[in-house]
Amino acid sequence: xxSGAGFTIEKVAALAEASRMTIYKWWPSKGTLxxxxxxxxxxxxxxxxDTGDIVADLTDQLVAFVHLVRDTSAGRVISQLxxxxxxxxxxxxxxxxxxxxxxRALAVEILTRAMAREQLRSDVDPESVVGQLWGACYHxxxxxxxxxxxxxxxxxxxxxxxxxx
Amino acid sequence: xxSGAGFTIEKVAALAEASRMTIYKWWPSKGTLxxxxxxxxxxxxxxxxDTGDIVADLTDQLVAFVHLVRDTSAGRVISQLxxxxxxxxxxxxxxxxxxxxxxRALAVEILTRAMAREQLRSDVDPESVVGQLWGACYHxxxxxxxxxxxxxxxxxxxxxxxxxx
Numbered sequence: 001x002x003s004g005a006g007f008t009i010e011k012v013a014a015l016a017e018a019s020r021m022t023i024y025k026w027w028p029s030k031g032t033l034x035x036x037x038x039x040x041x042x043x044x045x046x047x048x049x050d051t052g053d054i055v056a057d058l059t060d061q062l063v064a065f066v067h068l069v070r071d072t073s074a075g076r077v078i079s080q081l082x083x084x085x086x087x088x089x090x091x092x093x094x095x096x097x098x099x100x101x102x103x104r105a106l107a108v109e110i111l112t113r114a115m116a117r118e119q120l121r122s123d124v125d126p127e128s129v130v131g132q133l134w135g136a137c138y139h140x141x142x143x144x145x146x147x148x149x150x151x152x153x154x155x156x157x158x159x160x161x162x163x164x165x
Numbered sequence: 166x167x168s169g170a171g172f173t174i175e176k177v178a179a180l181a182e183a184s185r186m187t188i189y190k191w192w193p194s195k196g197t198l199x200x201x202x203x204x205x206x207x208x209x210x211x212x213x214x215d216t217g218d219i220v221a222d223l224t225d226q227l228v229a230f231v232h233l234v235r236d237t238s239a240g241r242v243i244s245q246l247x248x249x250x251x252x253x254x255x256x257x258x259x260x261x262x263x264x265x266x267x268x269r270a271l272a273v274e275i276l277t278r279a280m281a282r283e284q285l286r287s288d289v290d291p292e293s294v295v296g297q298l299w300g301a302c303y304h305x306x307x308x309x310x311x312x313x314x315x316x317x318x319x320x321x322x323x324x325x326x327x328x329x330x
Contacts, residue, residue, distance in 0.1 A: 079251045082307055083250070086244045087249070120329045120330060124324070124329050125324075128320045131304050132301050135304030136301060138300075138304050138308075139299075139303050143250075156296070159290075159297060160328065163330075165286060
């Protein structure tokens, strides 16, 4: 993982549309957690693939995500962020969502483009598909009694694109 | 929700294949959380629907799950169970999985039956489908910036059964 030279609490706060105070409230002594979260969760979403092949693009993104959460400290950072959010009622609850939002927006963009190109049905709800790809991976990350593998990611894309019948 | 007359820590421990000590370690002062978890998470899985229509059976089960986690205290119980598991390394990590396992086994059973009846492709991986139905709902439950609705549940089933193309 890259070092956090350009990292500030302010950047995370801006990204999450939260105050500096809220960030400190969330991680009173865990600056490194927030720092890790910023670089591992958000930075990789800056690359937007567009090969014109929706199956390849979705698979590439999802496989990269699996490797990120399985082979780097990002998995622990993300699962702890989400875990901590469950016991903090009120406004703070949306923070993991806000931090993870850029990745989700990218996936919605890829799907919307594929719908416009008639590679997917025009009545698909992109957010539901994101839940069935990334959400299914989060499920395995958080309830870890089945392995989160590259094969699993490919199966998720295949199930949805081909359909189960 | 029913009262916990027949509830014991031993039953939860047996169910989770964990020792009584482990359960207390998990919820040192939260007996009611474990109790709530037992009744809301496990008890509803006792009913096994089999109308012969895989789409109807999956939809019924998933819609019931959405109502359970949205309209009863089960949602808070489940999200806190999963949340607490993220900061407890080692053996304890599998406990939410073990508690949620009976529900997942039921879903796998429904899917396997439908494959045998040729209502679904014979090469479907049932566990991956569970992740794309229940897992996608957990994703919305835990990262709560999009609503967990009955429509969402129906869309998840429809996406998978029809396919996105």
